Amino acid sequence: MDTDRCNIFCCSWLLTFMFLPGYTALLCTRSQRQTNNDPSLLTQLDLSKCNISRLQVSDFKLYPNLRILDLSNNHLEALDFAVFQFNAVLEHLDISLNRLHTLDCSSLQFIKGIKYLNMSYNHFETVDLCQEFGMLRALEHIGLSTKEIAKDDFMNITHLELKSVYLGLEDLWKYYNGSLQLLKTEKLHITAPQNLLSSWLFYDAFTVATVLEISQIRYPASPFLYLDNNSRVSTLIFSDIKVHFHIISRYLETVWHSSVKYVSINRVTIIEEFNYLPINVSKGSIESLQIENVIPQVFVFYEHPLNLFSKMLLKNLTLSNAEITYFICPPYPSIFQFLTLTNNGITDGVFQQCDTLHDLQYLNLHNNRLEKLLYVCSMTSRMDSLKHLDVSDNFLSYDQDTCCVWSENLVFLNLSNNKLMDSVFKCLPTSLEVLDLSRNNLQSVSKDIKTLKYLRELNLALNQLNNLPDCSQMGKKLVVLNLDNNIILSPSGEFFQNCQNIKTVSVQNNKFVCNCEIRSFVSSVQKFQGKLEGWPTSYKCELPEENRGIILEEFHLSEISCNVSLLVGIVVGSTLILVLLVCFTCKYFDLPWYIRMIFQWLRKKYRARNIDMRQIQKGKHFHAFVSYSQHDGDWVRDFLIPNLEKEGGSIRVCLHERDFIPGRAIIDNIIHCIEKSFKSIFVLSPNFVQSEWCHYELYFAQHSLFGKNSENLILILLEPIPQYLIPNKYSRLKALMKERTYMEWPKEKGKHGLFWANLRGAIQINLPIEEEELVQAEEPDNHGELDVDSHSISLHEAKL
Incomplete structure (x- = not known):
């Protein structure tokens, strides 16, 4: 380059x-x-x-x-x-x-x-296609422009079977008659000359192709003077024309009884005044007339042009984007079968009380200004043959309970992009097979849909549905269901189970919440025998935020986190097993006893920290005073005393038969020993509750001055004491056994070591006064020996 x-x-x-x-x-x-x-x-x-x-x-x-x-x-x-x-x-x-x-x-x-x-x-001054163009045997489409067309300009391609030929002839000033007849093509598109007044160009054009398109007509003369039944054209297209309306009328009148069957006028501008010329539009060759993209520059009509179109006897009429606000009901029975009036401003009054459209099968009012569904219903009630109705992209609403009477043969109804709500299901023709309610304000599918027994396809996309509809309310013939772009958060897995007849379902681009409920939906999809459109790529999590964008098929939650029954079963089962294991452990190893003993030891240690030991030790001569029944004396002498005093006399125990002062009264000795002892140990057994003196000792120990400020009582349960064995007068003993933790004497020898360690720890303390000092300080008088012996014997006998 x-x-x-x-x-x-x-x-x-x-x-x-x-x-x-x-x-x-x-x-x-x-x-x-x-x-x-x-x-x-x-x-x-x-x-x-x-x-x-x-x-x-x-x-x-x-x-x-x-x-x-x-x-x-x-x-x-x-x-x-x-x-x-x-x-x-x-x-x-x-x-x-x-x-x-x-x-x-x-x-x-x-x-x-x-x-x-x-x-x-x-x-190029001329077309002048040289001989070599004839070698382009694959050529299907060719575009040319010229100012002059000579007789043999297309001779070299006359043998080519072309699909389309375009001739840009705006500047054409000379044409040789018969030149176009050398072309063989299915479609011929000519841009009309602006200065050539001869009609021979168009005469030849009508003999060349079956489809003829003429664009940019600007002059009033008709190019169709020689158009008749012998012409080859069956489809005639006008595009980008700017003429008076009476010129269009004349064109239509010329082709009405010719060989042309299909006429299309696209991008037409109507200029200057409107002169309506009545023409004969009785049944002729034209079967379809299509007029689209009309720009009217005329605003005063002596007779509206719609009168002309409503009287036409043809099967197919299209007036799209023509800026019309209504259409006149034909004055006599019409043969219209297809009527398309899209992209206009037609309002509710159209075809009301119209009884001349009995043959109409297809009516398209897409993108107009219809507002009341009842008017649409009333409009179709007199159209006996109507099967297909499109009223999408209007402003339709229905909020009444008025009975709706539709055409009995209506099978296709497009109500998309309107303002319809759930109540619309009360006003639908029961004969429908295809229903489009997309782009409305539906929040749910009413049970009234069960009246549509013949429904095969239902489109509910782009609404506000928050759940999948109940297929059991729909007819058994429904095979296609579209639920795209709603706000369905947690679709139920039962949907596919109830919709066995549906072959194609689409639930794409909804705001799915990925939780336990979505698992059943995914599982049902995998079992679904039909086709789920867009699966799996168009089905993604929207909530919660951390799962956004995850494809539903790839979202997984554990069974235990979603199955409440399973979770409860596992928790209850695990708890039961744990309880049984604990019970077995406790039974086999006597674990509660060990725990209770350790707890007592820790409790004593903790309380000892908060006691002023110097005040407690002041005036104490014994570590513990032991109260017991004489029937339990063997255990005290054989087990308790040896195990407490065996470590070099570090623990001094006060026993009544050994440490009571002779000559004093028994009560005085009890009080004195309790006050001089750091702790008081009570060996409880059924024998203990039968001893009157043991009860006195328990009473004095509990109410001693030291006992008010500290835990000075140690209860050793030598044998179990049933509550019914304790006399009612020993209410204090009952209260103590309920309020205080006591130490149980274990029968197993393996537990004795922990028992004695725990007991010694409870009473271990350094006392400043030796035991000998206590004896000297309390020296009795000689004259009291007789009393001491008598008191000691009495106490011994009493405990017996």
Whole structure:
């Protein structure tokens, strides 16, 4: 490429192959940053509007797989097709809107596989298709522009069976009669000349193709003077025309009884005054009339043009984007079967009380201004043959309980993109097979849907449904259900179980909450015999936040976290096993006894920290005073005393038979010994509760001054004492056994060591006064010996 084409790779890579005007197809979109990819793989290339003035062989050498090339809107003046010698698979070539005035016909062999070739709007004075064009046997579409058409200009391609030919003839000033008849094509598109008044061009055009499109008509003369039943055209298209309405009427009148069956008028501007010319629109050859994209520049009508259309006897009428606000009911029985009035401003009054549309099967009122569903219902009630009704993109609502009477044969109803709510299910035709209620305000599916027994397809997408509908309320013939883009959070797994007849379901792009309930839905999907559209990629978690974006199929929760019964069973079972294990351990190892003994030891240690030991030790001569029944004396002498006093006399125990002062009264001795002892040990047994003196000792020990401020009582349960054995007068003993923790004497020898250690720990303390000092301080008088003996004997006897 030369320096003028340095901008080629700077221009946009938006590839739009424009082969024929009116036939623009978006084929590929490429950005500049993609040019670094392997060029040998490139199949489509857009070099339009890049200021290219010259091409070289090396320009396209790197693109052996190039199939589509757009070189339109550049500055090419000459073209040697040899530049494409390395592009053997090239099929689409657009070189329109350049400055070409010469072509190297000898190089056409390099594009012999070309199918689409657009050469229109260059500087060719004549068509002059050279002989080499006849070698392009794959050619299907060709576009040309010229100012003059000579007799044999198309001679060299007359043998080619073309699909379409475009002739841009705006500047045509000379045409040789019969020239177009050399073409063989299915469709011929002509841009009408602005200065050529001869009608021979159009006469020939009617004999060339079955589809004829004429665009940019600007003059009032009719190009159809020679149109009759012998013409080849069956489909006639007008596009981009700007004329008076009476010209359109004249065109229609001309073709009404010709060979034309299908007429389409697209992008038409009606100018100046409106002169309505009555024409004969009784039944003729036309079966379908389509008028779209009308721009009226006339605002005063002596008779509205809709009168003309409503009287037409044809099967198919389309008035789309024509700025009409109503349509007149035909004055006599119409043969309309398909009536399309989309993208207008039609209101509720249309076709009310209209009894002339008995043959109408298809009615499309998409994108108008209908507001009341009851009016739509009333409109169809007189259309006996109506099967298909489209009233989507309106403003329809229904909030009444009024009975709705529809056409009995209606099987398709499109109510999408309106303002309908749940009450709409009360006003639907029971004969429906296909129902579209998408883009409304539905929050649930009413039970009234069960009246639609023949329903096969139901579209509820883009509503506000928060749960899946109950299929048991729907007819058994329902096979397609669309629930996309609602607010279904936790769909039930039972849905697919109740919807066995449905073959295709779509629940895509809902706001799924990934919890335990979603597991049953996923499990049901895997068992579903039908087809779930978009599964699994379009089914993702929306909540909770940490799971957003996870595909439902990949979301997993443990069975125990979702199955409450299983969780309760495991917890109860584990607890029961643990309890049984603890009970067995306690029974086998007597664990409670060990725990109780350790607890007592710790409790004594803790309380000892909070006691002023110096005050407690002051005046104490014994570590413990022992109170027991004489029936338990053997245990005291054989077990208790040896185990407490065995460590070098570190513990001094006060016994009545050994340490009571002779000559004193028994009560005085009891009180004295208790007050001089750091602790008081009571050996409890059934024998203990039968001893009166033991009860006195317990009473005095509990009410001693020291006992008010500290835990000075130690209870040793030598044998179990049933509560019924304790006399009622020993209420203090009952209270102590309930309030205080006592030490049980273990029968097993293995536990004796812990028992004695715990007991010694409870009474271990350093006393400053030795036992000898106590004896000297309490020396009795000689005259008291008789009393002491008598008191000691009495105490001994009493304990017996």
